[in-house]
Amino acid sequence: MLFQKFKRFTLKHLLSSFLIILYFSVATTSYAAQESNNMPNSANSPIVKDTFEWQFMVDLSLVDTQILLTDVEQTELWDYFQLGLLLDMSYKGFFIQTNSRRSSTALGSAEFGYQITVQNDWQLDVILKAYIQGYAPEAIIKDQEKDIPQLAGLSDRNPTGGIALRYSHFFDDAIFYIDVAAARAVADEQGDDASGMIVDSFYSYLLPYRNWDIYLGAGLTYYEQALVDYYIGINADEVSSARPLYKADGGFRGQLEVYAQYPLSQSWSFNAGITQSFYFNDIKKSPLVDKNKLTQLMVGVLYVF
Amino acid sequence: MYSSVSKGIALLVVISFIGFIPNSTAQEKTAITDKIEFKVQPQQCVTLRQGRDCFATITMQWQKSTEQSLCLYQINKKQTDNKQQLRCWKKSQQGQMILEFESSDNLIYQLRTQQGDQLVAETEVVVSWLHKNTTRRRRWRLF
Numbered sequence: 001m002l003f004q005k006f007k008r009f010t011l012k013h014l015l016s017s018f019l020i021i022l023y024f025s026v027a028t029t030s031y032a033a034q035e036s037n038n039m040p041n042s043a044n045s046p047i048v049k050d051t052f053e054w055q056f057m058v059d060l061s062l063v064d065t066q067i068l069l070t071d072v073e074q075t076e077l078w079d080y081f082q083l084g085l086l087l088d089m090s091y092k093g094f095f096i097q098t099n100s101r102r103s104s105t106a107l108g109s110a111e112f113g114y115q116i117t118v119q120n121d122w123q124l125d126v127i128l129k130a131y132i133q134g135y136a137p138e139a140i141i142k143d144q145e146k147d148i149p150q151l152a153g154l155s156d157r158n159p160t161g162g163i164a165l166r167y168s169h170f171f172d173d174a175i176f177y178i179d180v181a182a183a184r185a186v187a188d189e190q191g192d193d194a195s196g197m198i199v200d201s202f203y204s205y206l207l208p209y210r211n212w213d214i215y216l217g218a219g220l221t222y223y224e225q226a227l228v229d230y231y232i233g234i235n236a237d238e239v240s241s242a243r244p245l246y247k248a249d250g251g252f253r254g255q256l257e258v259y260a261q262y263p264l265s266q267s268w269s270f271n272a273g274i275t276q277s278f279y280f281n282d283i284k285k286s287p288l289v290d291k292n293k294l295t296q297l298m299v300g301v302l303y304v305f
Numbered sequence: 306m307y308s309s310v311s312k313g314i315a316l317l318v319v320i321s322f323i324g325f326i327p328n329s330t331a332q333e334k335t336a337i338t339d340k341i342e343f344k345v346q347p348q349q350c351v352t353l354r355q356g357r358d359c360f361a362t363i364t365m366q367w368q369k370s371t372e373q374s375l376c377l378y379q380i381n382k383k384q385t386d387n388k389q390q391l392r393c394w395k396k397s398q399q400g401q402m403i404l405e406f407e408s409s410d411n412l413i414y415q416l417r418t419q420q421g422d423q424l425v426a427e428t429e430v431v432v433s434w435l436h437k438n439t440t441r442r443r444r445w446r447l448f
Contacts, residue, residue, distance in 0.1 A: 208357075211353065263351040304435055
């Protein structure tokens with residue numbers, strides 16, 4: 001326990017120091033970038049930050065998805081439909097962007113950010129976003145039309161938000177980014193919360209074929225122990241006959257993805273994708289979890305205003 | 306799992322999508338000049354992003370009441386002085402050609418007389434796009 005506390009303290013300290021050092025090391029670059037916005041681009045000069053741009057999209061998808069929680073499945077027809085209202089907006093380096101590949105209600109998947117520096121082949125942003133979705137056990141049980149004793153009487157788990165530094169590297173037909181985030185789960189009614197580090201990386205390669213865009217992606221994410229424990233750990237107050245005490249470790253998630261987009265008209269596109277996620281094996285030791293591999297499929301249309 | 310408002314919006318999206326499809330796919334242009342019918346289908350090629358090459362299989366057909374020797378030319382609207390001859394028909398009343406369209410710009414198709422190079426009919430295939438070409442570089446994943 002002491003070791004874990006020490007480890008958490010050290011990691012937090014390291015993360016804070018890293019964020020501060022990175023901020024100050026790029027602060028002058030950022031200023032220089034703003035000053036040289038009107039200069040012609042050379043190989044080493046920064047390129048122009050985003051001016052005022054916006055795009056609003058509506059997305060309707062059919063989604064076949066799995067979640068980690070024990071015995072939880074999609075049950076009703078409407079569970080398979082997802083509607084997304086997606087907004088992208090930027091002004092002088094500040095931006096809000098929503099995930100145009102992923103269906104989500106309203107702006108749940110939005111990122112708010114600022115471009116610290118934008119170079120020809122790399123970029124550094126500071127961003128604010130929700131990294132982990134929460135869940136409400138009672139609402140899930142009501143929806144499942146069956147009893148799930150592992151979830152009965154369990155406290156709600158709130159979403160986790162984080163502030164992160166994102167480094168992106170651009171290749172001719174690919175992009176790699178890594179977020180180093182200080183994240184915190186919102187405190188619940190009992191005042192329980194958790195904070196920890198998330199390191200989230202993703203590589204996406206674009207394979208254009210005629211009018212299709214085909215993206216091949218791979219991701220690796222690290223979640224610190226306190227955050228994993230908040231979601232799938234069982235504390236002393238929550239112990240029941242179906243739910244023994246459980247303290248979770250930190251761990252990794254790997255992802256492989258194929259996503260394709262095709263234009264149907266000037267306003268509509270067809271989108272389809274599949275994601276395979278692999279969580280670390282130990283996750284199945286939690287009484288709340290019964291799988292560590294998830295397959296998620298999506299087929300939908302996107303309307304661009 | 307979703308509110309009735311969300312379901313209502315979803316229905317609206319479905320209805321508007323279904324209503325929209327025929328408009329976007331039924332694209333055909335007919336140019337009738339001096340008793341010649343010159344049809345191109347489809348008339349529009351849509352690409353995902355502005356500036357990208359657009360690909361389409363285009364069918365061109367012409368029909369005339371009298372026999373004539375005609376040639377079909379392709380002209381990039383941005384380089385109008387550079388016209389590319391695609392095919393000629395000798396003393397025909399009709400002609401058809403299927404071609405693989407690949408361009409990021411609008412292309413003009415002209416039927417011209419083989420002798421005298423007189424313009425007989427003209428039509429255009431328009432390249433349009435879904436997303437404007439912005440400085441923003443996307444990085445999204447699916448789930």
